[in-house]
Amino acid sequence: MIQFKPVKTNRIFEDVLVQLKDSILSGRFKPGEKLPSERELSLEFQVSRGVIREAIRALELRGFVGIRQGPAGGAYVTDLTFNQVGNAFLDLFKTNKLSMQDIAQVRLHVEPEVARQAALNFNTSHEDILMKAEQEEHIDYVSYEDRIDRLTRVHKSLARICGNQFFEVIVRSMLMLTAEVVLTVASDHDLLHGPGEHQGVIQAVISGDGDGAAREMARHLQQFSHNLIKMEKTYRQRYS
Ligand SMILES: [Zn+2]
Known part of the structure; x- marks a missing residue:
């Protein structure tokens, strides 16, 4: 387990996004590392997979992760550049x-x-x-x-x-x-x-x-x- 807190507020999406973003900014997930799967994150956050998917898409838009397809696919942390x-x-x-x-x-x-x-x-x-x-x-x-x-x-x-x-x-x-x-x-x-x-x-x-x-x-x-x-x-x- 990665120690994300279950989400209790009604701002579920924002809360998930902030926690995921913080986990990257704090270096818990380093550039090149893969984030846990949708399923794992949804269990840990105790939210639906749809919310996780949205949060990961938002991270992608902000340049924090890149999505790779294929067997080893997933959300990979990008090198935080300029x-x-x-x-x-x-x-x-x-x-x-x-x-x-x-x-x-x-x-x-x-x-x-x-x-x-x-x-x-x-x-x-x-x-x-x-x-x-x-x-x-x-x-x-x-x-x-x-x-x-x-x-x-x-x-x-x-x-x-x-x-x-x-x-x-x-x-x-x-x-x-x-x-x-x-x-x-x-x-x-x-x-x-x-x-x-x-x-x-x-x-x-x-x-x-x-x-x-x-x-x-x-x-x-x-x-x-x-x-x-x-x-x-x-x-x-x-x-x-
Ligand atoms: Zn020039």
């Missing part, structure tokens, strides 16, 4: 409470500062990461997902190198929003920028030039922000 925060922002964006204009403006404040910090925090072990991220932009892409992943690696690497994990969370969340819009309205014409456009930032970071890195990043963002804001219109039309 996705939760990104998904929360994404929900706000989808419900029209955030606009691309808002996001572009914040990116313009945050990412040059991230580039500056990356330059100040830079050591030789970071050079490989940046150069590799840059080279991967030039490899032929197999899908739009792959392409946008490659073209945002330098942004993600800088957020990693800057040494502040909260900056990294924010940058990755903003990139996730950008990717959502670009992928939804994607065509070659619509892609934000091609490969090779981060070289100015990378050179400034490698030479430890904080001001230069910030300036280059701001310049880079300004080049495609306008396009991104235009793409939002198409995106909203598709979802209205």
